[in-house]
Amino acid sequence: MNIFKLTAIIVASLPALAAQAQTTVKDPWVRGTVASQKASGAFMHITSAGGGKLVAASSPVAGVVEVHEMAMEGNVMKMRAVPALELPAGKTVELKPGGYHVMLMDLKQQLKPGEAVALTLTIENKDGKRESVEVKAAVKPLATPGHDMKH
Ligand SMILES: [Cu+2]
Numbered sequence: 001m002n003i004f005k006l007t008a009i010i011v012a013s014l015p016a017l018a019a020q021a022q023t024t025v026k027d028p029w030v031r032g033t034v035a036s037q038k039a040s041g042a043f044m045h046i047t048s049a050g051g052g053k054l055v056a057a058s059s060p061v062a063g064v065v066e067v068h069e070m071a072m073e074g075n076v077m078k079m080r081a082v083p084a085l086e087l088p089a090g091k092t093v094e095l096k097p098g099g100y101h102v103m104l105m106d107l108k109q110q111l112k113p114g115e116a117v118a119l120t121l122t123i124e125n126k127d128g129k130r131e132s133v134e135v136k137a138a139v140k141p142l143a144t145p146g147h148d149m150k151h
Helices: 002-022
Strands: 024-030 038-046 052-058 062-072 074-080 085-089 092-094 101-108 116-125 130-140
Touching: 024 101, 038 052, 038 085, 038 116, 038 130, 052 062, 074 101, 085 092, 101 116
Parallel strands: 024 130
Antiparallel strands: 024 038, 038 092, 038 101, 052 085, 052 116, 062 074, 062 101, 116 130
């Protein structure tokens, strides 16, 4: 193989490497739970450089993880699963109490303040490629206001 051919191969593989760092996650946190509690919410700021959508999430502490939104049904604020959360290019999407959140269900352990919960976010980028983003979310005290756990 001559040097020109080698260079061409390296250049061709660069876009694939760049795609790895498309998505950044800031300030991830999870609401703490009491011992008998089976569900909690995770919140964070997600920015996708090229645009994409959050299509799935998982965590070793939860049997089921879904992306949820809060919405008014009549006069009652309820939450429901969404198939995907749009991440417009370059725009920070805020997951927060009362809005979008990552729902942790079928919890396998109590989430205690001071601990951290591992989350894996699956982001589908505009080109259809899927990217896994590993996040360590700090557990905050249960009393942190704003999130209604009723379904
Ligand atoms: Cu929820």
